[in-house]
Amino acid sequence: MATYNEHIQIGEPALINKGIEKAITAAAKANPRILAILEDMGFPGIEWWTTTIPERMIECGIAEQNGAVVAGALASEGFIPIINNFLFANVGRAFNQVRQSILVDRFNVKFIGREGAWGEVGVSHNTIEGLASSRTLPNLVILNPADVVEAEKAAEAMLQYIGPVLLRQESSPTPLRIFRDDYPFDIGKAYTVKEGADATIIATGYMLTEAIRAVELFEAQGLDVAIVNMCTIKPLDEEAIIAAARKTGAIVTAENGTIVGGLGDGVASVLAENYPVPMVKVGVEDEFSQSGLITPERDELMEHFGLAAEDLVVAVQDCVAKKERLRRV
Amino acid sequence: MHDEQLIQELHTKANRLRNHCFTQFCTFEQGHAGGTMSVVDIVAALYLHHIKFDPQNVDWPERDRVIMSKAHCCEAIYAALVELGVYPEETLGTYYCYGSPFQGHADRWCTPGIDYSGGSLGQGLSFAAGLALAEKLKMQLEPPARGETFLPRYILRYAPTYRTYCIVGDGELHEGQIWEAAMFAHKFKLDNLVCIVDYNKWSLDGPTNDVMPIEPLVDKWKSFGWWVKEIDGHDMRQIVDSLDMADRLYGDNQPKCIIAHTVKGFGVSNWESLHMHLGRGEEMMKGVREGREKYGDL
Numbered sequence: 001m002a003t004y005n006e007h008i009q010i011g012e013p014a015l016i017n018k019g020i021e022k023a024i025t026a027a028a029k030a031n032p033r034i035l036a037i038l039e040d041m042g043f044p045g046i047e048w049w050t051t052t053i054p055e056r057m058i059e060c061g062i063a064e065q066n067g068a069v070v071a072g073a074l075a076s077e078g079f080i081p082i083i084n085n086f087l088f089a090n091v092g093r094a095f096n097q098v099r100q101s102i103l104v105d106r107f108n109v110k111f112i113g114r115e116g117a118w119g120e121v122g123v124s125h126n127t128i129e130g131l132a133s134s135r136t137l138p139n140l141v142i143l144n145p146a147d148v149v150e151a152e153k154a155a156e157a158m159l160q161y162i163g164p165v166l167l168r169q170e171s172s173p174t175p176l177r178i179f180r181d182d183y184p185f186d187i188g189k190a191y192t193v194k195e196g197a198d199a200t201i202i203a204t205g206y207m208l209t210e211a212i213r214a215v216e217l218f219e220a221q222g223l224d225v226a227i228v229n230m231c232t233i234k235p236l237d238e239e240a241i242i243a244a245a246r247k248t249g250a251i252v253t254a255e256n257g258t259i260v261g262g263l264g265d266g267v268a269s270v271l272a273e274n275y276p277v278p279m280v281k282v283g284v285e286d287e288f289s290q291s292g293l294i295t296p297e298r299d300e301l302m303e304h305f306g307l308a309a310e311d312l313v314v315a316v317q318d319c320v321a322k323k324e325r326l327r328r329v
Numbered sequence: 330m331h332d333e334q335l336i337q338e339l340h341t342k343a344n345r346l347r348n349h350c351f352t353q354f355c356t357f358e359q360g361h362a363g364g365t366m367s368v369v370d371i372v373a374a375l376y377l378h379h380i381k382f383d384p385q386n387v388d389w390p391e392r393d394r395v396i397m398s399k400a401h402c403c404e405a406i407y408a409a410l411v412e413l414g415v416y417p418e419e420t421l422g423t424y425y426c427y428g429s430p431f432q433g434h435a436d437r438w439c440t441p442g443i444d445y446s447g448g449s450l451g452q453g454l455s456f457a458a459g460l461a462l463a464e465k466l467k468m469q470l471e472p473p474a475r476g477e478t479f480l481p482r483y484i485l486r487y488a489p490t491y492r493t494y495c496i497v498g499d500g501e502l503h504e505g506q507i508w509e510a511a512m513f514a515h516k517f518k519l520d521n522l523v524c525i526v527d528y529n530k531w532s533l534d535g536p537t538n539d540v541m542p543i544e545p546l547v548d549k550w551k552s553f554g555w556w557v558k559e560i561d562g563h564d565m566r567q568i569v570d571s572l573d574m575a576d577r578l579y580g581d582n583q584p585k586c587i588i589a590h591t592v593k594g595f596g597v598s599n600w601e602s603l604h605m606h607l608g609r610g611e612e613m614m615k616g617v618r619e620g621r622e623k624y625g626d627l
Contacts, residue, residue, distance in 0.1 A: 073455070073462075076459075099449075101452050
């Protein structure tokens with residue numbers, strides 16, 4: 001039986017948008033400067049907003065470029081605008097607007113962006129490049145919560161932080177409830193979910209659920225694998241990454257997004273510059289997503305992209321083998 | 330109506346701004362001479378006469394906001410800030426320089442007195458609309474002071490706390506986002522917003538209406554629900570009168586657009602004939618010499 005760290009209590013699957021909704025509604029109740037910027041794509045807790053504070057809902061329609069710049073201007077006047085949309089739209093479609101009219105002047109705008117490889121809609125909306133492209137932007141904090149509890153805490157922290165923040169709400173199968181309510185969330189701090197000696201999985205978002213599902217499989221294989229949850233994609237917790245490399249000497253990253261420029265590449269550059277050890281990146285290879293159904297029996301996209309617990313086991317075995325080979329040299 | 334003396338004074342001051350622009354162009358023998366010369370009269374009318382602006386307190390919350398969306402022509406704004414004493418005249422000689430407050434394109438972060446970091450065209454009107462909306466939201470959301478409660482200020486107001494002015498170029502109107510902002514301003518009834526189009530008829534690749542036709546421009550703005558006024562953008566009386574008119578119409582729930590017909594490179598013959606966009610080297614200095622002769626020592 002695996003031992004997890006003190007703030008972990010594995011529970012049933014729970015939707016992360018419930019956590020985001022709870023945090024945002026509570027913050028908006030307490031702070032009249034928080035505004036909802038809508039781009040015809042709904043908003044967390046929209047019924048509450050509509051019945052309680054409709055005057056603080058700014059509906060911009062399907063015009064994300066204008067929406068982003070309007071939000072920048074509102075923030076420059078002391079408001080805290082939250083833009084909710086798919087990540088490819090509120091940040092991707094308006095990439096230069098976000099850069100020029102929000103990030104250059106560090107305006108206090110918050111983004112909630114839905115993104116991930118999974119979804120029925122297909123290639124247009126199952127986007128995988130958001131983490132990678134957003135990482136290139138200075139002045140932007142990027143959070144990618146793993147479960148409903150962390151989502152609530154991340155949304156809370158996002159609204160307390162002064163400056164632009166992107167909260168990525170993943171399109172994925174429903175993640176397990178992983179954290180206890182007393183889990184201490186901090187922007188920029190990784191959390192060690194489970195200690196281990198042979199290798200470390202650094203997971204972000206939904207992939208933490210798969211890492212936890214893989215724990216039993218590791219035990220069956222006689223592998224002692226540590227799991228680190230990396231919610232803050234920018235700024236990356238370099239200390240935690242280096243400490244994990246020092247301790248286990250093998251790193252596997254796991255993300256629901258492209259492995260080109262995402263969490264895996266971020267971790268790789270930290271390791272390459274500070275403490276090089278063998279590593280393997282698990283995520284979407286350099287390709288676009290497509291439609292796929294999730295049923296209790298089968299998850300077509302998980303099979304296609306190789307993002308299941310079993311795939312993590314293969315990656316860890318591969319990484320440990322690399323480590324052993326190096327040791328022999 | 331304004332008396333002739335004021336108009337003459339503003340005219341003289343606009344020429345002083347031209348001179349300040351020449352000084353900036355000399356730093357690297359480079360600058361967006363054409364668009365700056367076409368907009369400088371409008372900038373002079375705004376900064377040196379029309380807007381609420383305190384040179385001693387450039388962050389004054391009640392100041393009128395000026396968004397230079399065509400921020401490559403911010404030389405004109407820098408000239409106005411120098412003329413108002415916000416920056417000493419020597420700063421003009423640091424234009425384009427590393428660490429200077431007078432960056433190549435306007436940068437709010439480096440330059441107190443600048444309201445918007447522009448340069449990526451088509452975004453300024455959205456920013457201006459956001460500021461205009463913020464003015465209205467603050468009125469609506471912040472509870473009125475005790476003394477005001479008998480007549481809530483959001484029910485009857487004669488003037489906004491601040492107005493927002495946005496200067497856009499004509500080539501910039503090719504950007505779809507301008508029209509997103511136009512719809513947005515109409516939806517939120519931003520009668521505290523004035524957009525001024527510097528219609529100098531020339532873009533980088535050629536005549537603006539050949540590059541991508543924008544006419545019929547007046548009808549376009551009108552169909553988006555804006556109040557529109559066409560003026561000669563180099564006639565100081567028409568400029569100040571149209572700005573006054575836009576102010577007086579406050580309360581009509583309509584955003585305002587002033588289409589100012591201007592001349593690219595106005596006042597300097599070789600810049601006018603070349604429809605100069607970005608001037609460099611000898612072409613630039615030839616114009617500067619001519620301009621200095623014409624407007625110098627004011």
